Amino acid sequence: MKSSLVREFSFFRLKRSVILGIKSLWMHKLRSFLTALGIVFGVASVISMLAIGEGASYEAQEQIKELGSQNIILESVKPTNTTTAGEQERSLILEYGLTYRDIAQIQATVPGVELTVPSREIKDFLWGGSNSVDGIALGTVPWFPTMKNRDLIRGRYFTEMEMKDRSPVCVLTESLARQLYPLKEPIGQTVRMKTSYFRVVGVIEDDPVVAAAEEDLQSSSESSEGMEMMIPITTLEDHFGEVLFKYRSGSFEAEKVELHEVTARIEDPNQVMPAALAIQHILERNHSEVDYKMTVPLDLLRRAERTKQIFNIVLGSIAAISLLVGGIGIMNIMLATVTERTREIGIRRALGAKKKDIVFQFLIETVILSGAGGVLGVGVGLGIPLMVTYFADMVTIIQFWAPTLAFGISVTIGVLFGIYPAFRAADMNPVEALRHE
Amino acid sequence: MPESEAKTASGVSGKSTDPVIELRGVEKHYQMGEFLVKALKGIDLKILPGDYISILGPSGCGKSTMLNILGCLDQPSVGNYFLDGLDVAQLTDDDLSGVRGKKLGFIFQSYNLIQQLSVVENIEVPLYYQGVHEDESREIAVELAKKVGLGKRLDHKPTELSGGQQQRVAIARALSNDPAVILADEATGNLDSKSGGDILGIFDDLNADGKTLIMITHDEGMAKRTPRVIRLKDGLIEFDTYTEITK
Ligand SMILES: Nc1ncnc2c1ncn2[C@@H]1O[C@H](COP(=O)(O)OP(=O)(O)OP(=O)(O)O)[C@@H](O)[C@H]1O
Numbered sequence: 107m108k109s110s111l112v113r114e115f116s117f118f119r120l121k122r123s124v125i126l127g128i129k130s131l132w133m134h135k136l137r138s139f140l141t142a143l144g145i146v147f148g149v150a151s152v153i154s155m156l157a158i159g160e161g162a163s164y165e166a167q168e169q170i171k172e173l174g175s176q177n178i179i180l181e182s183v184k185p186t187n188t189t190t191a192g193e194q195e196r197s198l199i200l201e202y203g204l205t206y207r208d209i210a211q212i213q214a215t216v217p218g219v220e221l222t223v224p225s226r227e228i229k230d231f232l233w234g235g236s237n238s239v240d241g242i243a244l245g246t247v248p249w250f251p252t253m254k255n256r257d258l259i260r261g262r263y264f265t266e267m268e269m270k271d272r273s274p275v276c277v278l279t280e281s282l283a284r285q286l287y288p289l290k291e292p293i294g295q296t297v298r299m300k301t302s303y304f305r306v307v308g309v310i311e312d313d314p315v316v317a318a319a320e321e322d323l324q325s326s327s328e329s330s331e332g333m334e335m336m337i338p339i340t341t342l343e344d345h346f347g348e349v350l351f352k353y354r355s356g357s358f359e360a361e362k363v364e365l366h367e368v369t370a371r372i373e374d375p376n377q378v379m380p381a382a383l384a385i386q387h388i389l390e391r392n393h394s395e396v397d398y399k400m401t402v403p404l405d406l407l408r409r410a411e412r413t414k415q416i417f418n419i420v421l422g423s424i425a426a427i428s429l430l431v432g433g434i435g436i437m438n439i440m441l442a443t444v445t446e447r448t449r450e451i452g453i454r455r456a457l458g459a460k461k462k463d464i465v466f467q468f469l470i471e472t473v474i475l476s477g478a479g480g481v482l483g484v485g486v487g488l489g490i491p492l493m494v495t496y497f498a499d500m501v502t503i504i505q506f507w508a509p510t511l512a513f514g515i516s517v518t519i520g521v522l523f524g525i526y527p528a529f530r531a532a533d534m535n536p537v538e539a540l541r542h543e
Numbered sequence: 544m545p546e547s548e549a550k551t552a553s554g555v556s557g558k559s560t561d562p563v564i565e566l567r568g569v570e571k572h573y574q575m576g577e578f579l580v581k582a583l584k585g586i587d588l589k590i591l592p593g594d595y596i597s598i599l600g601p602s603g604c605g606k607s608t609m610l611n612i613l614g615c616l617d618q619p620s621v622g623n624y625f626l627d628g629l630d631v632a633q634l635t636d637d638d639l640s641g642v643r644g645k646k647l648g649f650i651f652q653s654y655n656l657i658q659q660l661s662v663v664e665n666i667e668v669p670l671y672y673q674g675v676h677e678d679e680s681r682e683i684a685v686e687l688a689k690k691v692g693l694g695k696r697l698d699h700k701p702t703e704l705s706g707g708q709q710q711r712v713a714i715a716r717a718l719s720n721d722p723a724v725i726l727a728d729e730a731t732g733n734l735d736s737k738s739g740g741d742i743l744g745i746f747d748d749l750n751a752d753g754k755t756l757i758m759i760t761h762d763e764g765m766a767k768r769t770p771r772v773i774r775l776k777d778g779l780i781e782f783d784t785y786t787e788i789t790k
Pocket residue numbers: 573574575580581582600601602603604605606607608609
């Protein structure tokens with residue numbers, strides 16, 4: 107009975123203090139609003155920066171994960187080195203890139219290499235029925251989809267038997283299938299490149315990395331990029347030989363590339379980095395110039411995580427500083443308020459207010475100010491990521507704890523920066539305070 | 544030691560009427576740079592319950608200083624102040640706040656109302672600090688506002704009231720906790736003679752109800768209405784009706 111009375115009493119007291127605080131703040135509407143604005147921006151920046159940072163790193167990580175975190179991707183790159191110009195003139199065929207020898211050595215010497223996916227590509231027009239498109243014939247292996255995390259949409263992938271038999275079968279990417287056979291069921295149809303015909307056995311989803319990159323670029327006008335026809339690597343060799351002819355800017359160019367791309371999958375995730383080092387050694391030994399490129403998604407992922415950490419620290423500091431500035435603004439205004447209301451404090455003390463009553467009154471006022479700023483800030487902070495997503499088409503992720511944390515910090519700042527002005531108010535001599543003009 | 548003194552003091556004189564207020568050799572000093580200003584130079588004073596007192600004296604003689612000490616807003620530099628037999632010097636800051644809130648009521652020359660609060664809310668301030676519940680405190684405040692003739696102005700802000708009306712709010716506020724002693728520092732100083740007279744009428748009624756009333760005034764005519772007059776000069780009591788009679 108008595109304890110409930112006490113509880114009711116303190117609740118009543120709190121309610122009255124809050125009402126009084128709002129009344130006092132309402133006397134100076136503009137000033138209170140401007141003061142709270144400091145906290146609004148602080149809180150909003152904490153929430154939106156976290157959301158944007160989280161979204162950006164999520165997007166980067168997703169893209170890297172698409173590459174496969176256990177994979178090491180090797181690509182042939184045309185050397186930019188001009189010192190070979192003399193040699194080039196002598197032999198008309200430019201020979202560069204990854205070789206079957208590299209692959210054999212990697213498989214033989216690097217421990218834990220589960221599989222390698224060699225692939226070669228030929229760029230030329232692809233014909234399907236009466237439609238044609240600038241595309242790529244990709245010679246590869248049956249386990250390509252598994253390793254590349256690519257889902258089949260329809261039909262099937264080619265089999266090991268078909269690779270062994272050098273069968274003229276192919277699997278089309280979704281966009282290629284749509285280009286060549288927009289109305290017909292593509293499976294069972296044929297696709298032609300140069301003079302060779304291939305029977306379609308399946309449709310596979312587009313390369314997500316290419317698809318994402320394409321969205322960023324202007325248009326899909328000259329995108330042979332996504333237009334891939336996958337055929338057994340053996341079939342490719344049979345039909346198109348080892349040398350590639352290109353007609354470019356008035357002169358023929360002949361290139362010989364054994365393998366355009368090789369993906370190595372390392373069974374033990376912990377062995378990915380050592381394996382990458384070993385592969386690098388082999389390639390350095392076999393190639394006099396750097397005509398290859400090695401991508402380690404796991405390494406990229408780790409770097410992305412490191413970047414995210416740094417990003418978070420930087421954003422966190424910026425947000426903390428803006429909240430600090432907001433807090434100092436509040437303290438400044440509360441000190442001015444205390445001076446301005448010296449007489450009121452004197453009156454209250456004369457009428458029986460204890461020091462702690464005065465402290466409480468001013469502290470409540472500061473907390474109302476920063477709390478209101480915090481609520482507004484949460485609103486703005488939730489709105490900004492939505493706008494960023496809507497207008498800039500960026501992924502933003504608001505973690506549930508971010509608004510809670512930001513609001514909590516704003517109230518804490520109210521208490522911290524309110525304590526000094528409140529105690530200054532309470533410590534005033536009642537007689538002097540009453541005499542204050 | 545002051546405590547035992549207090550007990551003997553009330554023990555000796557405490558047969559029928561113990562003084563509600565007793566000053567013994569009270570001095571108040573202010574350090575002004577190199578100079579020590581003595582605003583009060585040794586005041587001995589006993590005030591009995593139900594006394595109705597005017598304090599007179601030239602400007603700067605220490606009237607307000609003495610009233611602030613009586614009101615527990617200030618402490619004597621030298622000497623002792625006993626309120627209800629209790630040595631005020633022994634009380635903590637919180638105790639003093641409690642004494643001001645429960646036993647004393649203040650009325651100031653400049654009204655000193657809180658600007659952001661309405662008439663009722665101003666009257667409720669002392670009740671709030673005593674933890675009186677909302678409904679009860681509202682009831683008391685409304686009743687007091689009616690008593691001082693402001694029943695129709697309950698929700699007005701101080702700036703919407705005349706000086707006389709504001710002072711009546713201040714009186715109602717001073718009465719809200721039903722204090723034993725009311726202290727008024729030139730309560731009518733800012734008012735014309737008509738409103739001043741109204742205020743004094745209220746004071747007369749309060750004293751008739753048994754309240755101890757101490758008021759500072761510059762007006763000899765008003766001082767004539769009170770049974771007891773104290774004249775201060777240069778920080779000392781020059782004349783006190785009480786001592787004149789007991790002589
Ligand atoms: N805080 C202070 N610091 C220094 N001197 C003070 C202070 N308060 C009062 N005094 C001095 O004490 C003396 C008495 O002041 P007090 O206010 O008590 O006079 P008073 O009798 O109320 O005068 P009035 O009739 O003008 O109100 C004055 O000389 C004044 O200058």
